Amino acid sequence: MLTAGRVAATVCVAVLLVVAGVWASWGTAQHVMLSNGRERGTLTVAECGEDRCSGSYAPRSPGSQARSRVVIDRSIDVRKGARLPVVVKPGSSEVVRTGAAGFFHAWMPLGGALVFAGVVVGGWLRLTRVAWVTGLSGALLLGAAFVAL
Template sequence: MASVAALLLVAGFWSSWGTAQHVLLAKGREHGTLTVAGCGADTCTGPYDPEGSAAPRTGMTIEKSIAVKKGAKLPVVVKPGTAEVVRTDTAGALHAWLPLGGALLLAALVIGGGLRLTRTAWATALAGGALLMGAFFAL
């Protein structure tokens, strides 16, 4: 049961890290502002205005679930080598860690039910729930 709980947590961290690394390790990456112009089924697009002297670009995309509404200006960082951006504010950071929050909740069930470590399970569940609720209210 311990290995199942560990596997859940590692998988949650790994799933989150793909996006979270751009938010947490944003130093040296291209920062700017994305103005949401329109949304499709999964992504929203809009013009990107970088900080500094770089030229503005069009057609940059962001996940629809994190784009607030048409016309919103979001602080973002560009994923290197792509036309995809990630939100860099608190809401973006919490959204990036959502898979870990879900993994914490699932691992809490395994820890409490399988390992009979109720206090650890409650702490794990509270951490996962706080992360999910924080992302919900921040977005």
């Protein structure tokens, strides 16, 4: 009975990790993946702080309005003067990077959760093949984000 309880608790922890990774990623990923009908354009970075950058927005999609200042979360390669394809989050002046770089950057929390879930599955459940697949999936997602950015 104790073994079954340990296994059930471990499975719950692993599932919770993956669900939390999806939840954390979806807030940004939905704007990248479901960008039809949203304002799309180009951000020209004017200044960057520790964790956010801002600049002007030039529209590319019909009905989109030019903006003098929008903000974006800072990623690895954002520098002053960079031009990034972005989509505007509805009802805000916040933008999200699109394309492959935006896709992989949005799903980075899921990648980290998969790596950690692989450790949980391998260490506590002793399911080594499942652990390797889970952990390597997360590592590949994080590696793809690094390369794309």
